[in-house]
Amino acid sequence: MLNILKPYLLTFIPIFVAVDAIGNLPLFVSLVHGTTKKEKHRIILQTVFTATGVAVAFMFVGKLVLSLLGITIQDFQIAGGVLLFVIAARLLLPSSHARVLGSPDKEVGVVPLGTPLITGPAVLTTTLMMLDTYGVGATFVSLVTNMLFVWLCLSKADHIMKLMGVSGTRAFAKIMYILLAAIAAMMIRRGIMGVILR
16 A cells, blocks of 8 residues: 555655745745735636646657657756755845745736746756656646645634744744755756766
8 A cells, every 4th residue: 555655655755845835835825915815716727727738748748859859867867956045045035035026817726826936946947857757647636636735724814823833834834945955965866866877
């Protein structure tokens, strides 16, 4: 039983860390502030569909694009790992959270919420790495499960924010960024080992 679940857990956790649904709640609440319940529901669905669509599309065509460009999976592991590490480092800096927020746009669920906030470079890179390591089935299920979790978090954003508070959600986000940096280091190590052993 554990052996069957293992690939799903090992793909779910890195994608969960990269998505960081809870850590993104303060920004989501700020972006949808002043909207009606119906409009907020529309934005949540728009966000989840956009994030899922972009991630799934990249999951299936990303490797083909890399192949056409002559990029090996080891090259992508090293470059992707460096990119993830830079993203994690920048997110850990307080200045990276400064944003100018205005009234919510009709397409706010597409940009910036759907992408790059939920499905950004970190999620795309992680998904492709999980696909190569654990296969399509485990990666797809883990990706969809994470997006369902995003929908749940956004739907209950006000309750979660009240429960955890702004400081709590920010602390959770910091932990996720540190884990993301660790995953990035692992990807770089695997990529380098792959090049050496090739």
